[in-house]
Amino acid sequence: MTREITFAAAIREATDQCLQADPRVYLMGLGVPDPKGIFGTTTGLQEAYGVDRVLDMPASENAMTGVAIGSAIAGQRPILTHQRVDFALLSLDQLFNNAAKWHAMFGGQMRVPLVVRLMVGRGWGQGPQHSQSLHSLFGHVPGLKVVMPSTPHDAKGLLTAAVQDDDVVIYIEHRWLHGVVGDVPAGTYTVPIGAARVAREGSDITLVASGYQTLEALRAAEWLAEDGVSAEVVDLRSIKPIDEHAIVASVGRTRRLLAVDGGWRFAGVASEVLAIAAEQAHASLSTAPRRITLPERHTPTSWPAAQRYYPGVPEIVATVRDMLGLPPQSVPPQWRESGYGDQPSPSFRGPF
Amino acid sequence: MSTIPARPADAADVGQSLLYGMLRIRMVEEAIASRYHHEEMRCPVHLSIGQEAVAVGVASALDRRDAVLSTHRAHAHYLAKGGDLRAMIAEIHGRATGCSGGMGGSMHLVDMEAGFLGSTPIVGGSIPVGAGVAFASKQRGDGRVTAVFFGDGTTEEGVFYETLNFAALHRLPLVFICEDNLYSVYSPREVRQPAGRDLVALGRSMGLAAERGDGNDVRLVRDLATRAVARARSGDGPTLLELSTYRWLEHCGPNYDNDIGYRSEAEFEVWRERCPVERETARVIAAGEATVASIDATRLRIAAEVDDAFAFALASPFPEDRDLPAAYASPLVNPR
Numbered sequence: 001m002t003r004e005i006t007f008a009a010a011i012r013e014a015t016d017q018c019l020q021a022d023p024r025v026y027l028m029g030l031g032v033p034d035p036k037g038i039f040g041t042t043t044g045l046q047e048a049y050g051v052d053r054v055l056d057m058p059a060s061e062n063a064m065t066g067v068a069i070g071s072a073i074a075g076q077r078p079i080l081t082h083q084r085v086d087f088a089l090l091s092l093d094q095l096f097n098n099a100a101k102w103h104a105m106f107g108g109q110m111r112v113p114l115v116v117r118l119m120v121g122r123g124w125g126q127g128p129q130h131s132q133s134l135h136s137l138f139g140h141v142p143g144l145k146v147v148m149p150s151t152p153h154d155a156k157g158l159l160t161a162a163v164q165d166d167d168v169v170i171y172i173e174h175r176w177l178h179g180v181v182g183d184v185p186a187g188t189y190t191v192p193i194g195a196a197r198v199a200r201e202g203s204d205i206t207l208v209a210s211g212y213q214t215l216e217a218l219r220a221a222e223w224l225a226e227d228g229v230s231a232e233v234v235d236l237r238s239i240k241p242i243d244e245h246a247i248v249a250s251v252g253r254t255r256r257l258l259a260v261d262g263g264w265r266f267a268g269v270a271s272e273v274l275a276i277a278a279e280q281a282h283a284s285l286s287t288a289p290r291r292i293t294l295p296e297r298h299t300p301t302s303w304p305a306a307q308r309y310y311p312g313v314p315e316i317v318a319t320v321r322d323m324l325g326l327p328p329q330s331v332p333p334q335w336r337e338s339g340y341g342d343q344p345s346p347s348f349r350g351p352f
Numbered sequence: 353m354s355t356i357p358a359r360p361a362d363a364a365d366v367g368q369s370l371l372y373g374m375l376r377i378r379m380v381e382e383a384i385a386s387r388y389h390h391e392e393m394r395c396p397v398h399l400s401i402g403q404e405a406v407a408v409g410v411a412s413a414l415d416r417r418d419a420v421l422s423t424h425r426a427h428a429h430y431l432a433k434g435g436d437l438r439a440m441i442a443e444i445h446g447r448a449t450g451c452s453g454g455m456g457g458s459m460h461l462v463d464m465e466a467g468f469l470g471s472t473p474i475v476g477g478s479i480p481v482g483a484g485v486a487f488a489s490k491q492r493g494d495g496r497v498t499a500v501f502f503g504d505g506t507t508e509e510g511v512f513y514e515t516l517n518f519a520a521l522h523r524l525p526l527v528f529i530c531e532d533n534l535y536s537v538y539s540p541r542e543v544r545q546p547a548g549r550d551l552v553a554l555g556r557s558m559g560l561a562a563e564r565g566d567g568n569d570v571r572l573v574r575d576l577a578t579r580a581v582a583r584a585r586s587g588d589g590p591t592l593l594e595l596s597t598y599r600w601l602e603h604c605g606p607n608y609d610n611d612i613g614y615r616s617e618a619e620f621e622v623w624r625e626r627c628p629v630e631r632e633t634a635r636v637i638a639a640g641e642a643t644v645a646s647i648d649a650t651r652l653r654i655a656a657e658v659d660d661a662f663a664f665a666l667a668s669p670f671p672e673d674r675d676l677p678a679a680y681a682s683p684l685v686n687p688r
Binding site: 057058065068070101110165166244 | 419421450451452453454455456460462464469470472474477478479480481482483484485486487488489491492510511514515517518521676677678679680681682684685686687688
């Protein structure tokens, strides 16, 4: 059975089904049982599964990550949540030095089946320390897997896959996706970690994106289509492992590549995408590949400045037109977003 | 001493087994130190000479199924818990037969069979992991107790307080063992902590049971640990033990370093007089539990076991890349 539910409800459903299916699974994080329920993703779960399996925790990100690791090597399957990526920086010692390495460091005798859910903030003045998108940082470290769903379907399937996985999976969710709706099967299913999807087929250029930027890329592709430009959108879904085959195959079809990433440029995911294309699809490229990333500075809190900070549909369209040798075009009225730009656009609610 | 027990607590005679455990650690560490210059052990070694009583006393209070996690200075903890000697020596030699398959070296010891779940050299790094093992025991009700060893420098790390808090909050079956050997590498207590810091009072204020003791008195350590383990096992929560002791050799390596300026020969001599092995030897002989001759005979047997472990290590192959564990437990592949 398929229904339309929100991204947040899909996460909650996956968590519920994982807790139901496996007594080793437990869920822990600051605010997990509180009235807001981590943007609605954990609401009611403590009532259903008890305080031993769904619990709040002290504001001790590093120790609690270590606790999750210790319980994992002892056979449990923890899901740890942080309401911002930024908060999890306090746990990087445990994540990088222990979680990522415990399996190999001791000769492959132990496993760390740990899921860490991290939320990317944006809008309403989130500012420099509540909006960082650091997926490339986690992806850099061997031993960590990193997923970044963009649809309710993949949010559920990737979370279930992450919980079932025997390695550490960093599950990054953009908070502007929580309210997005889409078709989600009611039963348990997984979306394989490491498999991208072609979110929209096209023939003139490949847009590689992930997480929330996939929505921007899809909208840009719609606008471009009105002017006869056929853009293919590859939604990475997983950052680590990254689906090199999907990137190379798409570039082979379109011969042009624009990587759209929600992180910074230096050594980021967009850079990785371009490196893959340079190494494996060089002969296919008819023009230099390009990147759209965050500017090399911190997120402003002031809303007009934040609106200018985030690249989106207009920047993608302008870059694509430039790559195709088309003249610049002013934003048509139907593609103009009104308002402050600090809340998810009503036109971004899906389904996509 | 007519038999070599598999581990101290298995021996019929506790006095003899405590001594045996310490003597064995002392002799293993001395063997490492004396052979280190051969440069076959090509990794840092943080030796435990002088600190044997903490390891053996605590381990004697634990069952084999109980869990231990430790630090960079872990040889004593590993051996006391029943870790395989051959596998440890081979690991220090970087061999495929090592306890971590050559991935870890001296600082990453493990013996799953013995409940030694790992040692790590990031200060404070294994403390919350130990709490997590204890948390799993509480969740599963498996009756297992976990002990985590760390040094006095670790009590300056934030993660130490974070873990004390969580362990007390959830009354985890956990024993924290602070081996206070006065120095964090070469930095004495007075440059690291204000005078008068009372770790036991601090532990109690955080909601733990806490006790302090002479970490060079193996019987006292055993008694403190036995009470702590009993509390943990019966659901009465975690205990913090602060045990004073002294590292005889340099922070890292096989040599004495009393001449380099961070501590004095006189201070060392005071602690050498408190040698945990000699103290227990005197006690055992005075009680008529062993004789000089029987202890000498035990030394010979241990020496043979140590020689065998080194021979095993040196005869073992180095790991091939294909045999080294991948960074991921499940293959990192893109599904098609």
